[in-house]
Amino acid sequence: MTAEPMRQVASVPRTAGETYRDSILPCRFEGVVYEVGGKRPIDGLDLTLEAGPVTLLIGPNGAGKSLTLRLAHGLIAPTAGQILWQNRKLERAGRGPRRQSMVFQKPVLLRRSVAANLDYALSVHRVQGEERRQRREEALARTGLTAYARQQARTLSGGEQQRLAMARAWALKPQVLFLDEPTASLDPAATAAIEEIVRAMHAEGCKIVMTSHDLGQARRLADEVIFLNRGRVVEHTPASDFFEQPNSRAARDFLAGKLVW
Amino acid sequence: MDYLAAAFQAAFELIVSFDADLWEIVALSLRVSLTAVLIAALIGLPLGAAVALFAFPGRGALIVLLNALMGLPPVVVGLVVYLFLSRAGPLGVLNLLFSPTAMIIAQVILVLPIVAALTRQVIEDLWSEYREQLVSLGAGPARAIPTLLWDGRVTLVTAILAGFGRASAEVGAVMIVGGNIDHVTRVMTTTIALETSKGALPLALGLGILLLLLTLLINAAAEGVRRYARARLA
Ligand SMILES: Nc1ncnc2c1ncn2[C@@H]1O[C@H](COP(=O)(O)OP(=O)(O)O)[C@@H](O)[C@H]1O
Numbered sequence: 033m034t035a036e037p038m039r040q041v042a043s044v045p046r047t048a049g050e051t052y053r054d055s056i057l058p059c060r061f062e063g064v065v066y067e068v069g070g071k072r073p074i075d076g077l078d079l080t081l082e083a084g085p086v087t088l089l090i091g092p093n094g095a096g097k098s099l100t101l102r103l104a105h106g107l108i109a110p111t112a113g114q115i116l117w118q119n120r121k122l123e124r125a126g127r128g129p130r131r132q133s134m135v136f137q138k139p140v141l142l143r144r145s146v147a148a149n150l151d152y153a154l155s156v157h158r159v160q161g162e163e164r165r166q167r168r169e170e171a172l173a174r175t176g177l178t179a180y181a182r183q184q185a186r187t188l189s190g191g192e193q194q195r196l197a198m199a200r201a202w203a204l205k206p207q208v209l210f211l212d213e214p215t216a217s218l219d220p221a222a223t224a225a226i227e228e229i230v231r232a233m234h235a236e237g238c239k240i241v242m243t244s245h246d247l248g249q250a251r252r253l254a255d256e257v258i259f260l261n262r263g264r265v266v267e268h269t270p271a272s273d274f275f276e277q278p279n280s281r282a283a284r285d286f287l288a289g290k291l292v293w
Numbered sequence: 294m295d296y297l298a299a300a301f302q303a304a305f306e307l308i309v310s311f312d313a314d315l316w317e318i319v320a321l322s323l324r325v326s327l328t329a330v331l332i333a334a335l336i337g338l339p340l341g342a343a344v345a346l347f348a349f350p351g352r353g354a355l356i357v358l359l360n361a362l363m364g365l366p367p368v369v370v371g372l373v374v375y376l377f378l379s380r381a382g383p384l385g386v387l388n389l390l391f392s393p394t395a396m397i398i399a400q401v402i403l404v405l406p407i408v409a410a411l412t413r414q415v416i417e418d419l420w421s422e423y424r425e426q427l428v429s430l431g432a433g434p435a436r437a438i439p440t441l442l443w444d445g446r447v448t449l450v451t452a453i454l455a456g457f458g459r460a461s462a463e464v465g466a467v468m469i470v471g472g473n474i475d476h477v478t479r480v481m482t483t484t485i486a487l488e489t490s491k492g493a494l495p496l497a498l499g500l501g502i503l504l505l506l507l508t509l510l511i512n513a514a515a516e517g518v519r520r521y522a523r524a525r526l527a
């Protein structure tokens with residue numbers, strides 16, 4: 033843990049009529065435990081996700097990175113402890129549209145056109161008519177998918193599919209975007225395209241929380257790093273500190289490419 | 294051998310000459326089975342999807358029941374519908390026995406479990422793939438049902454075609470509740486059964502050939518849908 037100030041990007045209002053007070057951040061994990069199948073893959077997590085920095089969750093395979101994102105996003109519920117959002121009642125999963133989005137390693141696209149995938153997400157968020165059209169076209173343009181608007185989503189290449197998943201997230205103008213290894217199965221060019229979109233969304237004020245096992249990517253994107261090992265936070269530091277002088281033995285071993293236990 | 298050849302020739306002539314009796318029977322068959330399948334789909338698709346998505350007490354038993362009902366013997370369905378619709382039965386006042394409506398009711402009961410059970414299976418598989426993404430987008434189960442039905446449309450169309458195949462080929466239920474009344478409730482299967490036993494082979498054979506063609510058509514349609522989907526929707 034560190035109290036050192038991070039590079040801050042103000043959390044700007046994301047839609048007309050929304051004010052700073054509507055920010056859902058920070059998000060605090062307090063003693064969060066997740067038990068499944070007699071194991072505790074998340075074993076007492078305390079951490080705070082503040083508005084601003086690009087946060088990279090890194091750690092060895094099975095450290096609990098994906099579970100942490102799914103817990104934060106409300107896809108699974110902690111078996112003990114609590115996760116507190118600033119504006120709690122807005123952020124209950126399964127209760128309609130929220131101000132946070134998630135992009136999965138393998139995107140789930142609906143069996144309809146690229147444009148219809150965006151329209152679907154917008155309609156769930158009750159964005160209608162001209163505004164829906166505008167947000168759809170903007171999201172397509174910013175992810176380079178305009179020419180694919182009418183193509184069936186499932187016939188896109190892997191990289192294009194992930195760009196569509198990013199476009200879908202972007203169209204919803206979330207305050208927080210969770211990304212779980214979004215480039216794990218992409219080639220370098222497609223990876224660079226996704227990173228570019230992540231940066232652009234962050235520049236617009238969207239908080240980024242992302243996992244990656246690609247250390248190069250973590251160096252390129254991270255403002256701060258949360259290093260997880262065996263379901264606990266081992267380090268939570270500015271990215272430069274983490275990569276240059278990790279405090280823990282586990283992180284040093286991990287960075288050196290050794291097996292961490 | 295001559296006797297068989299003559300019968301085939303007569304049957305063929307009935308078909309190509311658009312014999313009025315024969316086509317009336319074909320038309321009624323299609324009307325009854327298509328209506329039954331439409332109604333079964335309107336009920337069975339949302340029902341199967343709801344069973345797939347919602348947890349409720351007795352869900353496991355309902356799934357077993359739906360699967361078991363897929364193999365319901367048509368004569369038993371015919372008998373039960375007969376008992377309900379007969380003059381002394383609880384729905385006797387409706388005066389529906391020996392009418393096309395009675396036949397539609399019986400076939401809905403036959404087809405509904407097929408559509409509902411197959412839908413449940415398809416939607417449950419899709420839901421396990423889509424659940425986190427849809428929840429993430431803010432779509433709850435109620436919103437997810439139409440979404441998943443649409444995304445499962447290719448498989449669901451083949452499930453509905455299977456239901457249509459069963460309806461148009463069954464004889465037991467429509468025989469009992471329809472009664473095979475000339476110009477009123479005669480359909481292809483009941484006519485084949487009774488004309489054959491009367492020795493009137495040309496009409497039975499003609500209808501048999503058409504029924505076979507219909508079955509081929511259904512399967513061709515199912516294969517066509519699958520191929521289209523593979524090529525277009527991935
Ligand atoms: N449903 C589950 N049942 C049993 N074990 C699980 C389940 N989900 C996750 N785990 C375990 O939890 C640990 C952390 O998983 P995960 O968060 O996916 O790790 P990673 O850091 O690689 O993303 C792993 O050891 C995994 O096997």
Ligand SMILES: [Mg+2]
Nearest residue numbers: 097098099213
């Ligand atoms: Mg993972």
